[in-house]
Amino acid sequence: MLKLNGTLGVEEFYKVIFENNPIEIETSVFQTIENSFNFLRDFSENKTIYGVNTGFGPMAQYKIADTDRIKLQYNLIRSHASGTGNPIQPQYVKAAMLARLNTLSLGHSGVHKSVIELMTELINRNIIPLIYEHGGVGASGDLVQLAHLALVLIGEGEVFYKGELKSTKVVFEIEELKPISVVLREGLALMNGTSVMTGVGIVNTINTRRLLNWAILCSSAINEIVEAYDDHLSLELNQTKQHKGQRAIAKQMRSHLSDSKLTRKREEFLYNKNPDVKVFEEKVQEYYSLRCVPQILGPVLDTLNNIERILFEEVNSANDNPIVDVEKQHVYHGGNFHGDYVSLEMDKLKLVVTKMSMLAERQLNYLLNPSLNKILPAFVNLGTLGLNFGMQGVQFTATSTTAENQMLSNPMYVHSIPNNNDNQDIVSMGTNAALITKKVIENAFEVVAIEMITIIQAIEYLNAQDKVSSKTKKMYDEIRKLVPIFTEDVVMYPYVNEVKAFIMDHKNNIV
Numbered sequence: 001m002l003k004l005n006g007t008l009g010v011e012e013f014y015k016v017i018f019e020n021n022p023i024e025i026e027t028s029v030f031q032t033i034e035n036s037f038n039f040l041r042d043f044s045e046n047k048t049i050y051g052v053n054t055g056f057g058p059m060a061q062y063k064i065a066d067t068d069r070i071k072l073q074y075n076l077i078r079s080h081a082s083g084t085g086n087p088i089q090p091q092y093v094k095a096a097m098l099a100r101l102n103t104l105s106l107g108h109s110g111v112h113k114s115v116i117e118l119m120t121e122l123i124n125r126n127i128i129p130l131i132y133e134h135g136g137v138g139a140s141g142d143l144v145q146l147a148h149l150a151l152v153l154i155g156e157g158e159v160f161y162k163g164e165l166k167s168t169k170v171v172f173e174i175e176e177l178k179p180i181s182v183v184l185r186e187g188l189a190l191m192n193g194t195s196v197m198t199g200v201g202i203v204n205t206i207n208t209r210r211l212l213n214w215a216i217l218c219s220s221a222i223n224e225i226v227e228a229y230d231d232h233l234s235l236e237l238n239q240t241k242q243h244k245g246q247r248a249i250a251k252q253m254r255s256h257l258s259d260s261k262l263t264r265k266r267e268e269f270l271y272n273k274n275p276d277v278k279v280f281e282e283k284v285q286e287y288y289s290l291r292c293v294p295q296i297l298g299p300v301l302d303t304l305n306n307i308e309r310i311l312f313e314e315v316n317s318a319n320d321n322p323i324v325d326v327e328k329q330h331v332y333h334g335g336n337f338h339g340d341y342v343s344l345e346m347d348k349l350k351l352v353v354t355k356m357s358m359l360a361e362r363q364l365n366y367l368l369n370p371s372l373n374k375i376l377p378a379f380v381n382l383g384t385l386g387l388n389f390g391m392q393g394v395q396f397t398a399t400s401t402t403a404e405n406q407m408l409s410n411p412m413y414v415h416s417i418p419n420n421n422d423n424q425d426i427v428s429m430g431t432n433a434a435l436i437t438k439k440v441i442e443n444a445f446e447v448v449a450i451e452m453i454t455i456i457q458a459i460e461y462l463n464a465q466d467k468v469s470s471k472t473k474k475m476y477d478e479i480r481k482l483v484p485i486f487t488e489d490v491v492m493y494p495y496v497n498e499v500k501a502f503i504m505d506h507k508n509n510i511v
Contacts, residue, residue: 005029006105008098008315010308013202017095018506022124025105025116032107033116039326040110041184050322050333051188057140058423073187077154080147080191083132088145088200090128090160092438096142096199097123097149099315100190107326108318109189114180118153127171130158131196137419138339138430141319142196145431150190155179193319197342197430198311204346204437205308207504208353211441212300214448214503215356216249219293220256221455221472222363223286225462226373229266230257232291245305246298253293260469287372289362296359300352307345314341339430340413346433347411350440354402354409357444361402364451367458368395380457382487391454394492398450401443408440442504449500453483460485474510478502 002015005026015021044052053069055062056076064072088096101119104111122128129152135144151157152168156179161171172179180186223230231237238250257263285291322333366372368379368391381390412433416426456479459465465476482502483495502508 004102004105006032006102006107006316008102009312010202010206013095013098013315014206016098016123017091017203018206020126023098023120025120029105029107030113030116033105033111033113035326036107036110036324037112037184039329040324040331043329043331044184047331049331051192052185056188057420069184070182073182073185074154076187076191077147077150078156080143081151081157083135083144083148085132085134087165088131088133088196088435090126092200092203093128093131093149093160093196094123094126094199095203096131096145096196097129099199099202100146100149100193100195102315103193103195103317103319104189106316106318108323109320110184110324111186111189112180112183114183115153115186115190118177118180121175121177122152122159125175126161127152127175127177128160129168130160130165133435136196136431137417137424137427138194138197138343138432139337139420139424139427140321141191141193141337141339142431143191145196146191146193150187153180153186153190154182189320192321192337194314194337194339194342194430195319197339197346197428197434198314200431200434200438201307201311201342201346201349202315204349204434204441205304205311206506207441207445208304208349210504210506211353211356211444211448212297212304214452215297215360216252216293217256217471217475218360218448218451218455219290219297219363220253221459221468221475222367223253223290223293224257224260224262224468224472225367225455225458225464226286226290226375227262227264228286228290230254230263231266232286233257233294238294241295243298243302245300245302246294248301249297250294256471257469260472261467262464282374287366289359289366293359296355300356303348303352307349310341310345339428343413343428343430343433346430346437347413350405350409350433350437353437353440353444354405357402357405357440357447360444360447360451361398364395364398364447364454367451367454368392376458376461380454380461382457382461382485383489388487388489390486391450391457394450394453394496397496398447401446405440405443408436408443412436445500445504446496449496449503452479452503453495453499456480456483457486478508478510 001024002021003024053064054060129149131145131148136142157168159168233250233253238247319336322331379390379392412429482498
């Protein structure tokens with residue numbers, strides 16, 4: 001049981017979302033929530049507080065009668081549960097639920113403790129609300145998407161339960177759960193925030209870090225296959241650049257290749273052998289997709305680290321409006337629900353992930369083109385040239401998918417469209433940014449899966465299984481369990497999909 005106290009880190013997030021650890025809310029958090037609720041209830045009795053006794057958005061000028069306050073909250077939830085498109089996958093919705101639970105636990109929203117109790121039960125029992133991809137503009141946060149979460153908490157809508165989509169009412173009866181009863185402002189408090197874009201964003205960063213590790217492993221393996229000189233990975237060369245990411249990538253690649261029998265020392269093969277020729281038969285330096293990996297993946301790592309920091313600052317922040325401050329005995333109105341921080345970081349993330357897919361595609365092309373690598377048959381064809389096709393077909397898929405990533409990497413951050421009668425006159429589109437980034441990441445895993453299969457075929461052709469590093473050999477062994485030696489042409493898509501699933505699965509820890 002993982003105890004939560006209002007501060008989430010990546011380790012706690014990972015355990016809940018990827019390992020399905022149950023959670024328990026610390027007693028002190030409930031006391032904070034009760035203090036906030038009691039204060040707001042009393043404070044709002046004779047004051048105008050947005051969303052408690054006023055309408056919403058551009059209709060905030062309308063005062064709501066005391067007898068209609070509760071109905072107002074239910075009206076808000078039901079009217080805004082208007083998402084469309086594809087359902088967001090349950091894992092990402094669970095991440096959004098955890099993010100929302102955490103921010104409400106800070107005690108700045110004035111919700112009743114029953115909200116925290118029921119959300120905790122839903123997370124622990126894997127009862128996941130149906131939330132659609134389309135609907136949020138990321139200004140008052142994820143209003144539409146979070147309305148679908150709120151809808152479930154009041155006992156309505158639909159949920160994913162044991163792999164099936166079912167009525168919330170039916171599932172609550174099975175699980176003996178009671179919906180919350182809105183007491184003060186639970187509707188607005190649940191909906192007014194950045195938790196969907198942030199939850200999706202954090203899963204994106206976790207998956208990107210895994211993708212990056214595979215990219216480093218593949219890049220290291222290709223350097224081995226072509227017997228590259230290793231000085232472009234040297235400590236001495238990379239220390240002359242100040243960037244932490246570049247240094248870290250080079251160090252990781254050196255570690256991967258530390259026991260390889262294939263990489264070469266320049267001083268042994270070139271510095272001491274300078275024959276009197278005008279043209280060297282072999283390349284003096286490798287192509288950029290091999291030689292510049294630390295300089296290409298270094299910015300990816302630095303950017304990823306910064307994105308992760310920003311997202312956890314957001315998930316541990318109050319992103320509601322208004323904000324309740326029990327200590328100051330005051331309620332502050334503002335715009336903490338605005339998603340620009342997350343939107344910008346998601347645009348950065350899809351840029352660097354697209355660059356990773358571009359690197360993988362170029363490395364793949366290098367392996368497939370004998371005019372470039374000089375040691376492998378065309379398309380790493382282990383059959384009969386002309387009769388068989390080797391990896392030719394899947395290259396089209398990798399190229400197409402990379403091109404899609406290049407198009408999808410255009411920013412959402414600057415695509416604001418005013419709406420809500422111009423009350424929301426500049427918005428973040430943060431949820432769109434996070435969901436598009438999710439797609440870019442999934443695409444990149446496809447490209448890396450194709451590259452990885454090709455690397456395995458190349459090792460097979462070169463009969464280098466006993467010469468590659470232990471890290472590369474481990475990758476070879478695991479992928480070879482999924483993919484046979486292609487000497488005859490076979491239907492390829494099942495193998496690509498299986499390898500993609502394998503490298504995306506966090507239970508497979510070989511990187």
